[in-house]
Amino acid sequence: GAGVSQTPSNKVTEKGKYVELRCDPISGHTALYWYRQSLGQGPEFLIYFQGTGAADDSGLPNDRFFAVRPEGSVSTLKIQRTERGDSAVYLCASSYSGGPGTQYFGPGTRLTVL
């Protein structure tokens, strides 16, 4: 079946602009996660949805970052007033029901802020 997909695959923007990153999880997966990987580091947790609600948003670095999942399927990560330090690979993952089960990752969106 189809895996997790993310769009766009690459996004180049200017400092101060607004961006939206989209994630389509595996059909039927109730849990959805956003991570980001900066150069030379492992992926870092941002936010976790169970259904439509954010179960844990403790990893969002500041209030410029916001994510939604209005119908419990597709999720959008929104970044306002982008800064050069936001440049990273943004990864989305989904799992059947959360907990210890495997998280299946998408290919990521590479965001570059000039």
Added chain:
Amino acid sequence: ILNVEQSPQSLHVQEGDSTNFTCSFPSSNFYALHWYRWETAKSPEALFVMTLNGDEKKKGRISATLNTKEGYSYLYIKGSQPEDSATYLCAPLWGGKLIFGQGTELSVKP
């Protein structure tokens, strides 16, 4: 903050060599440990989810062991092939989210 350490950071081996790397994590409140392989420009691929102390899992030439009491896991690759070249990530599950190490970058030369 959970500290997850992976060693070595990078490894260069010849085709046919066997290799292993280490993941260290705090042993308290352990729930599960995930291993992933991440090739450039692809999605991270799930290798193993390990939950029990003493667990050993195998997938083809790749195997992993888990020691939850001392807080470490080993990943072994037998007879490395060029297609094994990738970054290998470990991540304990903590509070419902994965906490990743910085990864071990493996390069296998033909």
